[in-house]
Amino acid sequence: MDQQVQESGVVGQAARRPPGAGAVPRDVSVIVKCTRKCNFACDYCVDRVAGDSKLGIEDLAGIVSSVLRRPEAGRTTFVWHGGEPLTLGRRYFEKVLAVQALAAAEGQHVRNILQTNGSLLDAEWAGFLRDNEIGVGVSEDGPPAVHDRNRPLGNGHGTSAAVARGIRSLQDDGAGFGVLCVATPQLMAGDRRELLDFFVAQGVRRVAFLPLRPARAAFADLQERDDHYRLRDEYADFMCELFDIWIARDDPSFDVRELSNILATLVGGESTTCIGSGPCVGRHFGLDATGCVSHCDKFFGDERFVFGSFRETGFDEMLDSPRLDAARRLESDLRQACAACPWAAQCQGGCLFDAALFAASGLQERPRHCHLRRIYDHIAACLQQAVPFASSSQPKEA
Numbered sequence: 001m002d003q004q005v006q007e008s009g010v011v012g013q014a015a016r017r018p019p020g021a022g023a024v025p026r027d028v029s030v031i032v033k034c035t036r037k038c039n040f041a042c043d044y045c046v047d048r049v050a051g052d053s054k055l056g057i058e059d060l061a062g063i064v065s066s067v068l069r070r071p072e073a074g075r076t077t078f079v080w081h082g083g084e085p086l087t088l089g090r091r092y093f094e095k096v097l098a099v100q101a102l103a104a105a106e107g108q109h110v111r112n113i114l115q116t117n118g119s120l121l122d123a124e125w126a127g128f129l130r131d132n133e134i135g136v137g138v139s140e141d142g143p144p145a146v147h148d149r150n151r152p153l154g155n156g157h158g159t160s161a162a163v164a165r166g167i168r169s170l171q172d173d174g175a176g177f178g179v180l181c182v183a184t185p186q187l188m189a190g191d192r193r194e195l196l197d198f199f200v201a202q203g204v205r206r207v208a209f210l211p212l213r214p215a216r217a218a219f220a221d222l223q224e225r226d227d228h229y230r231l232r233d234e235y236a237d238f239m240c241e242l243f244d245i246w247i248a249r250d251d252p253s254f255d256v257r258e259l260s261n262i263l264a265t266l267v268g269g270e271s272t273t274c275i276g277s278g279p280c281v282g283r284h285f286g287l288d289a290t291g292c293v294s295h296c297d298k299f300f301g302d303e304r305f306v307f308g309s310f311r312e313t314g315f316d317e318m319l320d321s322p323r324l325d326a327a328r329r330l331e332s333d334l335r336q337a338c339a340a341c342p343w344a345a346q347c348q349g350g351c352l353f354d355a356a357l358f359a360a361s362g363l364q365e366r367p368r369h370c371h372l373r374r375i376y377d378h379i380a381a382c383l384q385q386a387v388p389f390a391s392s393s394q395p396k397e398a
């Protein structure tokens with residue numbers, strides 16, 4: 001599938017307090033790369049691999065049970081991601097649900113979210129997802145001209161018609177879903193108003209716009225670094241312009257997730273995703289068919305944030321390991337780069353992956369290079385104009 005996981009938001013609301021060492025906090029999420037196989041060939045994908053790389057149900061049963069048996073795991077979200085999870089078939093997810101039902105203790109809240117490219121959705125899938133209260137994120141990169149270029153089949157054919165059909169299946173069956181849209185240069189070159197109109201006309205109620213990110217928390221060279229921050233600047237402008245259009249529409253039934261999250265934190269509320277919810281190590285985990293357990297899915301392959309293999313080490317043991325403590329300390333250091341930001345209290349250091357990238361960039365003064373800072377500045381200024389005394393929308397002195 002691609003970069004569209006939990007910044008992608010699929011990770012839900014998290015408490016703001018940092019977790020205690022060795023304990024699974026009450027909100028925990030596990031992003032499961034259940035297969036790397038995919039029927040698409042998206043041009044920015046870093047996740048797809050050839051052949052079958054599915055996470056077997058026995059491995060899965062072990063992981064699900066060991067996460068849920070932690071008495072602290074009061075609310076747990078499993079995010080089913082790939083590759084394309086629907087290539088595994090419904091039977092696979094029926095087994096997943098059965099394992100969860102057996103493993104969950106009374107009162108334990110278990111939530112499932114499935115991230116899909118949408119092309120295999122049909123009435124049966126929609127009914128299954130609705131009946132089992134599985135939240136759905138559909139990846140769709142805007143109008144066909146952009147989507148088909150970014151997210152083709154292996155043979156180069158466009159996929160927008162198949163995705164639109166999949167979305168209609170969800171709508172016909174009343175299954176809840178949101179759309180995740182990657183803000184590629186092609187998308188950002190288009191008209192913002194037409195972009196929002198496209199989603200509204202499709203009946204989409206919630207859309208998230210994700211910035212492109214490198215595959216690793218380090219840049220290959222200075223050119224890659226400069227291109228990255230240039231693209232982030234472009235993304236900040238894009239989101240600020242979207243904000244103006246979105247707010248002027250005054251349509252509470254249509255949500256742009258990144259914008260409403262920032263707005264919420266500016267008026268004292270909470271972000272609905274991990275970004276903007278503060279420390280994330282020990283709260284969000286990523287795992288894949290190789291057995292790797294890492295801090296969310298962004299850090300597969302980054303030894304600093306890999307806690308082991310679930311085939312060799314029990315999940316419990318990983319949670320109590322010095323590696324996890326070291327990763328928490330590193331997170332705390334990395335987030336220090338935000339200390340001088342006027343929005344630090346509201347944004348809480350944004351995404352740890354971005355913080356790690358910044359630390360590896362050789363640049364100084366993270367707030368000066370931060371796309372979120374620019375979006376915060378813009379939205380706060382708009383808020384101040386509308387409600388001059390809204391106290392939490394004022395930056396602290398840097």
Ligand code: SF4
Nearest residue numbers: 274280296351352353
């Ligand atoms: S690094 Fe943290 S904030 Fe960023 S996507 Fe992963 S869990 Fe979310």
Ligand code: SF4
Nearest residue numbers: 338341347350370373
């Ligand atoms: S520098 Fe950026 S990520 Fe850090 S607190 Fe400020 S807005 Fe958030």
